[in-house]
Amino acid sequence: MAPETPGNEPQALSNLLQENRRFAPPAALAAAANVTSAAYAEAAADRLAFWEHAAERLSWAKRWDTTLEWNPPFAKWFVGGELNVAYNCVDRHVEEGRGDKVAYHWEGEPEGDTRTLTYSDLKNEVGKAANALQELGVGKGDRVAIYMPMIPELPIAMLACARIGAVHSVVFGGFSASALKSRIDDADAKLVITADGGYRRGKPSALKPTVDEAVAECPQVEHVLVVRRTGQEVETNGKDVWWHDVVERQSDQHTAEPHGAEDPLYILYTSGTTGKPKGILHTTGGYLTQTAYTHHAVFDLKPETDIYWCTADIGWVTGHSYIVYGPLANGATSVIYEGTPDTPHRGRFWEIVQKYKITILYTAPTAIRTFMKWGDDIPAKFDMSSLRILGSVGEPINPEAYVWYREHIGDNRCPVVDTWWQTETGAIMISPLPGVTEGKPGAAMRPLPGIDADVVDDQGNSVPNGGGGFLVVREPWPSMLRTIWGDDQRYIDTYWSRFEGMYFPGDGAKRDEDGDLWLLGRVDDVMLVSGHNISTTEVESALVSHPKVAEAAVVGATDPVTGQAIVSFVILRGTAEESADIGTELRNHVAKTLGPIAKPRQILVVPELPKTRSGKIMRRLLRDVAENRSVGDVTTLADSTVMDLISEKLPSAKSED
Ligand code: WT7
Secondary structure (H helix, E strand, O other): OOOEOHHHOEOOEOOOOOOOOOEOOOHHHHHOOOOOOHHHHHHHHOHHHHHHHHHOOOOOOEOOOEEEEEEOOEEEEEEOOEEOHHHHHHHHHHHHHHOOOEEEEEEOOOOOOEEEEEHHHHHHHHHHHHHHHHHOOOOOOOEEEEEOOOOOHHHHHHHHHHHHOOEEEEOOOOOOHHHHHHHHHHHOOOEEEEEOEEEEOOEEEEOHHHHHHHHOOOOOOOEEEEEOOOOOOOOOOOOEEEHHHHOOOOOOOOOOOOEEOOOEEEEEEEOOOOOOOEEEEEEOHHHHHHHHHHHHHHOOOOOOOOEEEEOOOOOOHHHHHHHHHHHHHOOOEEEEEOOOOOOOOOOHHHHHHHHHOOOEEEEOHHHHHHHHHHOOHHHHOOOOOOOOEEEEOOOOOOHHHHHHHHHHHOOOOOOEEEOEOOOOOOOOOEOOOOOOOOEOOOOOEOEOOOOOEEEEOOOOOEOOOOOEEEEEEOOOOOOOOOOEOOOHHHHHHHHOOOOOOOEOOOEEEEEOOOOOEEEEEEHHHOEEEOOEEEOHHHHHHHHHOOOOEEEEEEEEEEEOOOEEEEEEEEEEOOOOOOOOOHHHHHHHHHHHHHOHHHOOOEEEEOOOOOEEOOOOEOHHHHHHHHOOOOOOOOOOEOOOOHHHHHHHOHHHOOOOO
8 A cells, every 4th residue: 555645645546456367478379479578678779779660661752861859848750751651551552462452341330231442442442532632622731620430431531631641630420510610620621521421329320410510610611521321311502522423533543642751640639638629639650650560569460361350439549540540551451340339239249250250359448348247148159269369448447357358258368458548649558469468457567669658656756566656658659649739838738747858648557566557547536535545447446346247437525534435336237136235245345355445435336327439437427426516517428318317326325334
């Protein structure tokens, strides 16, 4: 437990969770792994030479002069170098004789609705779209907002922008008109690319009316390019042009001009907890270098034989880096799925794994916990023997969810890689290497080769093994954000001001006795109980380790005795019955697992948890409930009815002890 300092201000995060399970890499995988432990030594000896080596995996029209120009906190990588991202992701594979290889197996939500795009097909489609964008007056440096469902035209539109040097800003298709409008305005986009709609939960879901509402107030938008996906009625106006009218008639030949390594590639807005969304700016050479390298290293991608599926939405950074840029740069064959995991049935994901013989699956803890809740019998019905590597991203993965994933999806054969990164980091930063690292359930383990991450205390000093504190990155990395679009000062204030000379991502972490890293959630969520800083992650993981619990969210609520007290919201597993003494049972379980300091004051059994559209638990809203306040802004909730369901449970919520 962390020592208390005078004034009861704890220095660091308590380290409560003990986890002794270990999983060694499968011998065959280790023997043939793309990356071995030598990479750590190579990067430690000369970090910049290591990244140069990674950059050489790409095709450059002009080699860079300077690997890194670092004027803290502003970095430029591969300065003087020139390359075209779309050429690297598409054309070069065709030129090297892989034109007939499948780039994307696309699976629509309606069953049987599929499309296959080879690298040649993709080259032709991207060429046509690039010609169309130019005809619509879009040129290098212009911003293009993209608001689309998960259909092949989405990566095609992104690659067409990249090809001509236009800067895309993909806005997740679940966002409202006002969110879309503010993003179009902030980036000053002149073109919006959208679709009539997409399929979600068995129904066509419209997108175009939202775009109309947003664009009505955006005079700078010259055109709206619309893909017909669902065939729904759409109203059209003078700005609208149909994709099938403008793109289809173009030549599929388009010359890819090289762009500067530091030319902007895209902006992606991240909302964070407060304030106006931040336009995270990524550039060209360093971004593609690190996304391609990490996809090759962390997933051990063998482009000839692997079938890779990342279940994220392309509207989030995970989709940008690990559905579009990383996999295509590596010549991978990927699956893209349009819909939700429960349409038309709860085995849909496993049916897709079986159908395409997926070998590498990359998904999120929120999805894994949902599958746990639905029951083990569902995945058990499918043949998933093709799988060889499982990835996790987006939140800390609770040890129990990790073990469930390993056992029920990976048949205890497949290593699980827990990958820590952010929209801002652009690519994976902390992760096991599947052929090198012994897996520990719940731990992201080590910074990747070439990444200098650390855990520090309040003063910015490294914590020893066994200690907890703040995650930081000490040296710049190729795919780092370059700034916040239009707001350098906010970039400095948000990420570079907490600790002198270090990047602060906002996450808590601990370093265990072996020196391995565990991510403990956002520091804003840390609870201060009787002078101890306790991470929500550890208490949630302890709850999820109880056989009756599928999901848990905990928050600190003001308490007259302890400062803050732990209030827990839990969802029971499909098979578990809610009994009268479940609260006592779970509170005792946490006390036994983590120690009495972490014993929740209160347990509420709820049917759902409030989550953002990217699946992160919105603890802010749960704090409102726990402190009996009226619930705050729910506009970023994926399902706004969830808070009503939770509040209904409140009368039964009694404070125990
Ligand atoms: C935040 C970034 C990374 C792409 C998707 C989310 C949390 C992400 C992990 C992980 C623990 C994680 C962090 C981070 N997070 N991955 N493996 N273990 N926490 O991107 O929306 O920018 O969110 O997600 O808190 O800061 P994002």
